[in-house]
Amino acid sequence: MNSSKNKVMVLDVGGTNIRVAAIMTDGTIVSRYKCPTNAAKGPEKVIKGLVKAIKTTISRAKLHDGDIKGICLSIAGSVDNINGIVNSSPHLPGWQDVPLREIIEDALELKTEILNDASAAALGEHRFGAGRDIKNMVHITIGTGIGGGIIINNELYLGANGIAGEFGHMSVVANGLKCSCGNKGCWELYASGSAIEREARRIVKSEAESYILTLAEGNIDGITGRTVARAADLKDRSAVKIIENTAYYFGVGLAGIINIFNPEIIVVGGGLSSLGEKLLRPARKVVKERAFSLPTRTVKIVRSQLKDNAGLLGAAVYMYDS
């Protein structure tokens, strides 16, 4: 590596915001920038925004092109990192087979990589967070849905097309709820923020009184995972039950992952991981009841250490290692 090229530009392209950072080899974040994604305006406008956001960050941080090793964009969805194509993204309407890597490379004349956001988070936690010095690790991002990233023999495993790690779309209820992915009974339909919201909205309709609804100011559509978590803190019975049920299904999926991967560690990140032990303790109990005993004794199930920065740092690692 040219020693002057000691920074990478990384982007976390979310449905609401674009987050940009300039990151050093050791994981130090030297500059940050955030702006709206404007996802509804379609791919062309979003990409213009991405280019502008990178340029802004570079200029604010007073970086020169010679300082920058490259760019890595972390995006939710089906990301073909090998060919640099975003096949689709749940948060970005209208994105179908967008050759994002080439577009960004052409616009900025900097080496570019793209990566699924859950894979990026796994790489970040492995290098700088809860998975340091761990050989085999599974990272689960539990938020609106469930994403995953796999570290095998100290390396990110991406599979043949860069799609590996879609744990959220393994069926845990073979003939269960229909998923937008085309599958039925997907894990994320039973253990995620969306699952919590769906159950809460269903339950409050039949309840005379409910903290959940009160906290949502009487607006059923305004109920979020956070509302339910807060109601559970206030000992609302329905809210407690919903969280317990989510943790149960989370454990069911983790048990399968443990039997399949026999990993040293499972790191849990994403919005719902802020539930902390309220999610992890009952999930570990389910794992203990359901998974094989030797791998259960071996595995540690822990929260992400890097939280929101896992994806940005992982994207930087991916660029540095590429």
Added chain:
Amino acid sequence: MNSSKNKVMVLDVGGTNIRVAAIMTDGTIVSRYKCPTNAAKGPEKVIKGLVKAIKTTISRAKLHDGDIKGICLSIAGSVDNINGIVNSSPHLPGWQDVPLREIIEDALELKTEILNDASAAALGEHRFGAGRDIKNMVHITIGTGIGGGIIINNELYLGANGIAGEFGHMSVVANGLKCSCGNKGCWELYASGSAIEREARRIVKSEAESYILTLAEGNIDGITGRTVARAADLKDRSAVKIIENTAYYFGVGLAGIINIFNPEIIVVGGGLSSLGEKLLRPARKVVKERAFSLPTRTVKIVRSQLKDNAGLLGAAVYMYDS
């Protein structure tokens, strides 16, 4: 490698028979031997039988100790290959935490390894069978139950304790049938020889006439997967339905595996793989309906090429590579 040590002794320790072979580096089987396991007599007797079987094979093949690089035993069950301990085996009653590697090494003074049989089969198919030159492969052994082996970056992945690949014990029906492993709704309870037998026995009880029962000579307990397959060949409607149902659940599990591993190939071995396209065609259809499209277009789902020899050859590869 000392060039004279050009053979390994491999054993497939089944519930009924011990199969032994002497195998060359290129996979040529130079000698074979088979004898009863006598599993019911407990670990001590079985191990005596193993040692005797190895000695017999060595002497029949006129091998000298200097010709033999080592021994590898392939065994169904929870096999801790790192410490050389058989934690438990479904076919070997009384085996609990047996330090088999040390016992065999002491008895024969030859380097010894032990390996789960499904992992061995994966390794065999990868080196000599359907998975040659494939970087990322999943091998599924579908027989009485479901076992699995994982090849990542051209190497067998065994996890932290050597237990990885227990695909049969991921829940596909979260609150489903109770499994002897302690889990509920395990994949193998819905897609395996045992599942076929269980369903057939249940169904024939309520049927006035049934090819299945006729083929089992009127003995419900005598119904096996093979009986049902033969009845399906004769267009027995119940038998056809049972096979279809098994293939459906087999596809449900495969879809999850494809979303998780995004592998180049899934190789299907084990007794039930003899159903061939009767199992694989409907399973591929389910995969197409349920798994992500890019990895589904990429993956090939094929039958084992090595059949019964996959495990023996894989055990040889494991010894040669160790």
